[in-house]
Amino acid sequence: MNPTANRASFTFDGALNFFLPRAQQYQRIEHVFEWRASIKDMIESLGVPHPEIELIVVNGAAVDFNHIVEPGDVVIAYPPEHGVAVTALPLRPPYPGRPAFILDQHLGRLAAYLRMLGFDTLYRNDYHDEELARVSHDEQRILLTRDIGLLKRSLVIYGYYVRETNRQRQLAEITRRYHLTDAVQPFRHCMKCNGLLIWVAKEAVADQLPDGTARYYDEFHRCTSCEQVYWKGPHYQRMQTLIDQVINGR
Ligand SMILES: [Zn+2]
Numbered sequence: 001m002n003p004t005a006n007r008a009s010f011t012f013d014g015a016l017n018f019f020l021p022r023a024q025q026y027q028r029i030e031h032v033f034e035w036r037a038s039i040k041d042m043i044e045s046l047g048v049p050h051p052e053i054e055l056i057v058v059n060g061a062a063v064d065f066n067h068i069v070e071p072g073d074v075v076i077a078y079p080p081e082h083g084v085a086v087t088a089l090p091l092r093p094p095y096p097g098r099p100a101f102i103l104d105q106h107l108g109r110l111a112a113y114l115r116m117l118g119f120d121t122l123y124r125n126d127y128h129d130e131e132l133a134r135v136s137h138d139e140q141r142i143l144l145t146r147d148i149g150l151l152k153r154s155l156v157i158y159g160y161y162v163r164e165t166n167r168q169r170q171l172a173e174i175t176r177r178y179h180l181t182d183a184v185q186p187f188r189h190c191m192k193c194n195g196l197l198i199w200v201a202k203e204a205v206a207d208q209l210p211d212g213t214a215r216y217y218d219e220f221h222r223c224t225s226c227e228q229v230y231w232k233g234p235h236y237q238r239m240q241t242l243i244d245q246v247i248n249g250r
Helices: 014-019 039-045 108-116 129-138 167-177 202-208 234-247
Strands: 007-012 029-032 055-058 061-063 074-078 101-103 121-123 142-145 159-161 197-200 220-223 229-231
Touching: 007 014, 007 039, 014 074, 039 055, 039 074, 101 108, 101 129, 108 121, 108 167, 129 142, 167 234, 197 202, 202 220, 229 234
Parallel strands: 007 074, 101 121, 101 142, 142 159
Antiparallel strands: 007 029, 055 061, 055 074, 197 220, 220 229
């Protein structure tokens, strides 16, 4: 077999170019292949993890990840919100319900922020890659990571590579990507442990509060896992400021 006969062209739209070597960004890539493979494998061999892709068009028609690339195929891969008017073939089931996350060990501060905004967010600094992929798959959690290899694992259905390194910008990035603004719900998850918070009477937590706090605040929540108590004190004010600055861009 003459390997040069097997060529397909790949173009990656918008944000997907982030994953390509600079010399291949924003252009048509002529890809030579020696054996048949699924489009998912071929796209990942070029550098782009499958969870980042929302739509694949081959020769003008949408295909799924199992499409076997044929010589001469013209492939265009798109990220979410591509605005392309092609009858899409869903690459994965629509995400079910309120976003829930699992984060890799690089993203501890982002985990606390997401919990603060009321999103169920698993984070441990000792998760192994295999565990992250499996829990993400089994619990239908969106895997947020700074590890491209982890995102390429086939178990991962919903996932995203966090581009920003500054934690406030990361929060803004994830908020935009997953449209979180309207779903923000403070005092739902514990920032420390992700446990569910419940409303508690002031008397029940009085002995856990700093001096004076009981006098100025009336609404208290307690974590059902670690018993941490939360109220709308200075911490809450800072959160409101953060939401305004980071999420609403004010
Ligand atoms: Zn807790």
